[in-house]
Amino acid sequence: RKEVEQDPGPFNVPEGATVAFNCTYSNSASQSFFWYRQDCRKEPKLLMSVYSSGNEDGRFTAQLNRASQYISLLIRDSKLSDSATYLCVVNLNTGGFKTIFGAGTRLFVKA
Amino acid sequence: GAGVSQSPSNKVTEKGKDVELRCDPISGHTALYWYRQSLGQGLEFLIYFQGNSAPDKSGLPSDRFSAERTGGSVSTLTIQRTQQEDSAVYLCASSLVEGEYTQYFGPGTRLTVL
16 A cells, blocks of 8 residues: 555546545654645645644645544635646654655646 | 756666766755656655755665765765666755755756666
């Protein structure tokens, strides 16, 4: 089983739609959580950190459920510019620090 | 300010040759990370450096891979006796310290082994 698993998609949605991505992680020693965005042939960039209480940044909402080892990202009112791959990221420390990236979920927003 | 820079941006080499990839982190960032991303795949964590501490090398795929960081700043990833399966984009990132802080990525080095 992969340490961080995501639905690869692709998700094809119209502009204005709400779309949700899920991510599960297997290691209970996971300490911090993030969503990154990666555009085609570009480097990943931080979208938002994920906190236990849930957090929102404009149209984006992230949730963390430590008991279920589950992270989600909700995008409301999708824009064409949201088309990208969304990467679920987990930092863990099991005697040594490590960052694990999920394989990503591809999103296509169409007009 | 300047972001993370990497050089070269592209490298084509023949199987069996050694290559060196360079990363200049953001000034003041103590943590530096190396990843590789094969076509259509996720990022694979290779190694990270935190300050002057010895790096955790457990993520390196084979003993042909090594990395060093001089003076707590610039890092070099060396691949000896390259193989075709080493072809990938090698990404470097830095953060203020390890852990909760945002990792800022460089544009990557695209390595092609013929």
